[in-house]
Amino acid sequence: MKGNRKHSFLLVLGLSLLIVSCKANHREELHLQSTATSSKPVIMILIDSLMDKPLREAIQKGSVPALQYLMAHGHYYPQMVSSFPTMSVTIDSTLLTGTYADQHHVPGLVWYSGKENRMIFYGNGPKETLKIDQPQVLVDAVYQLNHVQLNKQIKTIHEELAEKGKQSASINGLVFRGKTEHTLKVPPLLANTTSLPQQWKVTGPAMLSYAAFAQLDPANSKNAQLWDKYGMNNLFSAHDTAFLITQKKLPSVTIAYFPENDMAVHKKGVSQLKGIEKADQALQVVLNAYGSWDQAIKKAVWIVMGDSAQSAVLDDRQVATVDLRTLLNRYRIARLNQPVGTNEQIVISANERMAYIYVNDDKVPLSDVVKRLQNEGKLDLIAINDGKNVQVTAGKNNRTLTYRPGGEDKDEYGQTWTISGDPSLADITITNHRIKYGKYPDVLARLYGAMHSHEGRYVVVTIQPGYELVTESSPTHVGGGAHGSLHELDSLVPFLIVGTDTRPKTMRIVDVKDWIMQVVNE
Known part of the structure; x- marks a missing residue:
């Protein structure tokens, strides 16, 4: 029994690094036919943390022929402007719903739910995994994210396509809610040695794929081994996408x-x-499924x-990391591995370069x-919601910026605001009521989204480039890279379109969904 518990622990630890585990009903997926007959199907390849500068360098080097x-x-x-926080679950929710966090209600990779009085983790590194309820991480990532926390009043692109009689596919996507029922089966060892159920009933797109637990191509198990992160890898995604192409089962939209x-x-x-x-090598697999890239x-x-x-x-840990517990040590701060009690005044949810700081003591x-x-x-930006306005300040700074939606000042995206105080705090200039953003693209809407993304009294804080925010057992990336903040270095990503001369109405991820719906209906 002791050995089984150890095996189960290692399995949960591995799966938690994947964010989610599921196994769909293959039979109902593989017999579906493409409905993309009146217009060309859309294939979206989402490359995590793809950036313009290294992409151009790789092209100049000649090492990414497919992208070139x-x-x-x-x-x-x-x-292209991302959403905020710049963490995958929030970004994916924005991409699929066409809304910011104030509407889709997925605040970040780590956050605190006042309704459930607990921390929500979708998977945030092995150190935190060792201290928290690991099965609950999988429940949150697989089921809760898609069917509880993602706002049911906001439709995903999969749901809207289904309502129009069109099919779609999600391959290794974290957010996948749709109209087709699937049974997600928990691996037997995990189900038998933890509190996890044997299966979940969920809804997704017509074709749902997720790593070793939900593959479309029966031969794709070779890319879903333990040492390949159970299929949470580029080649698994590429082969399942290629399978839809070669089997002529490609739906209207594949993500x-x-x-x-x-x-x-x-x-x-x-x-x-x-x-x-490596992403380019996987992309070649998808393009090759058409026989030639010209045909693709x-x-x-x-x-x-x-x-x-x-x-x-920065590569100096002491310099690069700012421990929020030290700054707030006069308060009683909730511990990671304990329930949040009435005595805890502060709960900290660090998302690399941003954090939510919850103040649970009304006093x-x-x-x-x-x-x-x-x-x-x-500290770069520090913000609170006073019930009517968002108030912004910064570290070592006594100036403030206050704003709310609606008003005489209009930004480049057509959004209007009422702004007072010092807009330079957010690198904003205003001339004749025209707002120009600087190093924080679309900062007013993105920050407003986070400030209204869920219930509770909290402070949103971001940190300057070069640094990370940490709390108990937070993952760090000293000498590497990190994201999460509103800064352009975390927020601007490349966007490549082939096969249509149209484009989203603005270069923001929040506007991609509506544009794809238009492309599909052309």
């Missing part, structure tokens, strides 16, 4: 996630090219994009917490 070919035949936009570049950038830094080169771009609309960028973290004013945080000069 697509760029030569399409339209390339190097500065395939290539995860490995993110890990490479975290570890090796923002200048490394190996992650992009003739028969489909291709989108290749990043989700968030990363900024370099502690948010302004007092802000003052404590302002003692650290590395």
Whole structure:
């Protein structure tokens, strides 16, 4: 029995690194026929942490022939604005719903739910995994994320396509909610040695694939071994996508996630090219499924994009990391491995380069917490919601910016705001009521989204490039790369379109969903 518990623990630890585990009903997926007959199918390849500069360097080096070919035949936009926090689950939720976090309600990779009085983890590194309820991480990532926490009042692209009689596919995507029922089966060893159920009933797109636990191609198990992160890898995603092409089962929209570049950038830094080169090798598998690359771009609309960028973290741990517990040590701070009790005044949820700081003691004013945080000069933006406005300040800074939606000031995206105080805090200039953003793209809407993403009294804080925010057992990326913040270094990603001359109404991920719906209906 002791050996079984150890085996189960290792399995859960491995699966938690994948974020999610599931096994779909293959029979109902593989017999589906493509409905993309009136227009070309859309194939989106989402390369985690893809960035413009290393992509251009790889092209110049000649080591990414597939990406180079697509760029030569399409339209390339190097500065697509991500959502906030710049963490995958929030970005994916924005991509699939066309809304920011105030509407889709997925605040970050780590956050605290006042309704459930517990921390929500979708998988945030092995140190935290060792201290928390590991099966609950899988429940949150597989079921809760898609069917409880993602706002049911907001439709995903999979749901909207289904309502229009069109099919779609999600391959290794973290957010996949749709209209087709699937049975997600927990591996027997895991189900038998933990509190996890044997299966979940979920809804997803017509074709749902997720690593070793939900493959479309029966032969793809070779890419879903333990040493290949159970299928949470580029080649698994590529082969399942290629399978839909070769079997002529490609739906109207296919969203395939290539995860490995993110890990490479975290570890090796923002200048490394190996992650992009591996993504290109997988992309070649997909393009080759058409027989020739010329046929591939003739028969489909291709989108290749990043989700968030990363900024370099200094290689001196003491300098590069700011421990929020030290700044807030006058308060009673909740521990990671214990339930949040009535005595805990502060709960900290660190998302690499941003954090939510929850103030659960009504006797502690948010302004007092802000003052404590302002003692650290590395803190970039510090924000609270006063019930009517978002108030922003910064470390070692007594100036404030206050704003709310609606008003006379209009930004480049057509959004209007009422702004008072010092807009330069957020690198904003206003001339004749026209707002111009600087190093924090679309900062007003993105920050507003996070400030209204879920219940509770909390402070949102970000840190300057070069640094990371940490708390108990937070993962760090010293000498590598990290993201999470509003800064352009974390927020701007490349966006490549081949097969159509149209483009989203703005270069923001939040506007991609509506544009894809238009492309499908052309």
